[in-house]
Each structure stands twice: as structure tokens, then as C-alpha cells.
Amino acid sequence: MRFEYFQMIDRIVALDLPGRSVRSVGLVPKSSTIFEGHFPNYPLMPGAFLLECMAQTAGWLLIALNGFKSMPFMAGVKDAKFRSAVFPGDALEFEGRVVHEGSGYAVGESKGRRDGKLVCNAQIIFTIMPFPSDEFRGALFEWGERLELPVKELAR
Amino acid sequence: MSATFDKVADIIAETCDIPRENIKPESHAINDLEIDSLDFLDIAFAIDKTFGIKLPLEQWTQEVNDGKATTDQYFVLNNLSEQIDKLIAAKGA
Numbered sequence: 001m002r003f004e005y006f007q008m009i010d011r012i013v014a015l016d017l018p019g020r021s022v023r024s025v026g027l028v029p030k031s032s033t034i035f036e037g038h039f040p041n042y043p044l045m046p047g048a049f050l051l052e053c054m055a056q057t058a059g060w061l062l063i064a065l066n067g068f069k070s071m072p073f074m075a076g077v078k079d080a081k082f083r084s085a086v087f088p089g090d091a092l093e094f095e096g097r098v099v100h101e102g103s104g105y106a107v108g109e110s111k112g113r114r115d116g117k118l119v120c121n122a123q124i125i126f127t128i129m130p131f132p133s134d135e136f137r138g139a140l141f142e143w144g145e146r147l148e149l150p151v152k153e154l155a156r
Numbered sequence: 157m158s159a160t161f162d163k164v165a166d167i168i169a170e171t172c173d174i175p176r177e178n179i180k181p182e183s184h185a186i187n188d189l190e191i192d193s194l195d196f197l198d199i200a201f202a203i204d205k206t207f208g209i210k211l212p213l214e215q216w217t218q219e220v221n222d223g224k225a226t227t228d229q230y231f232v233l234n235n236l237s238e239q240i241d242k243l244i245a246a247k248g249a
Contacts, residue, residue, distance in 0.1 A: 075194060102204055103199050123195055150174040 001026045001053075003034050008053040012147045015064055020098040022061035024147070026053055028090045035088060045086035046148060050120045051077065054110030059126055060149065062106055063100065068137065068155040072106060072126035075154075080122035090114050104128055125152035160237040160244075162205075167202045168233075171195065181234035186227060209243040 001006050009015040014023040026044050035043030055074045062072040086092065093113045100107040105127050112120040144151040158192055161181055168185070169176040171194050185191045193197065200211050218224035 075197060100201060100204060102197075103202055103210055103215070104217070105200065105213070107201055125201070127197065
């Protein structure tokens, strides 16, 4: 994870387009200025960041499903739960599923685990919009490649 | 009043916390009930799930933006209910 770039997952480890599911991993950094404030002398991964991990996981699935043709933006969150404290250095796994693809929007469900145990989950609603620019889409290509997504294959 | 309208009104009441009695067939979702686009996403999701359809929101928005349709055609609730009935019928055809 690179908090300073808001890149909250490190790698996509499984992508199942027919099953509309994805799995990702992310290692919580051992040190970050974030932990100086959250909290002093008790560094804790913010729940808001866990939510973003889950949103990015499901978001990449949506991008993969639409072949890098449009961009999901988080528009709503329901039933978000942060079940146990997550600390610097924790290795997390996330899974995302698309439960509904509407017209111009989609609904995903994501979960995060540490050592197989559920630490967070949420339902996330995305609006699906055209990429704001070719440069934006290009940056997503590069980002996707860093996550080891088969970008060229998906964007065909 | 159609059964479809009743279900749509129930969805809106629950999703947007609007008193059910204020939701009428002639109500305009945006102009009268003040439902914004974000709340309408929740409503669309509930309608899609309830009726097993996919409301063509992008197409409707495009038609309104292009001046080919008015918002009344899609967002006055008895018209919305008719659109839903058409989508259900098309699905079964």
C-alpha cells in the first residue's frame, strides 16, 4: 500500500470475470505519517482506508469487466463494518464481487481478511462514468499493470 | 393505481424516508419528491432487483439531455411504473 498515492492494494491475485469476482492483497506499511495522527502512540489503519481498499478492489473488477472503457466512482456505502483493529505491517487480503450491474451504476460487495479472518466488509455503490480524459485512462493502464492485471488483454 | 406503482412507492418511501402517503402516481420523483441522482441510484437498484429488470437510466438521461424526452416521461411515478411494466413485458417476450 502506498498511502501517499492512495494506492491501497498491491496486487490483484485472482480475477474471475465470468464469476464477477476478484481478489487482491495489500500490505499495511510499517510506518507512515498517517500513523502519527491515527493514533499518537497507537498506530491503527483507519477504517476509511480499509473502505478504500475494498472500493479499489471492487473498482478494478468493474474496470476489468468493462474492458477499461469506463471508470467506477464510489457513490455510496452501505453496511460497512470494521470488525477488528488493523495494524502497521499487517498483510491483508480483499475480495470483491459485483452483485448488480445497472445502467450507469453498479453495486459491489467487498470483504477484507487478515490470516483468513474477516476484518471488514461493505456494500459499495459506484456510478460508472466515461474516463475524464485519455491521460486518465492511460494512467489507469499503468496502475493496472503495476497490480499485475492483464491490462492489454482486458482492454482489447 | 397499479401494483407496480405501489411497489415503486414503497421502495421510494423506504429508500428515501419519505412518508408513503406523500408519494402519489402524479408525483415527479425529482421535482416533487426532491429525490436527487444519488438517491435515485438506490431506488434504481431496488427496482432492478424487485422486478428483475435493468432500468435504462443512461438512455433516459441521454434522451432528456438531447431534448428527445422530458423528465416527466420517466420520473413522474405513474409514467415510471408504465416504463417498468414495459421492461417486464419485454423480458418475458
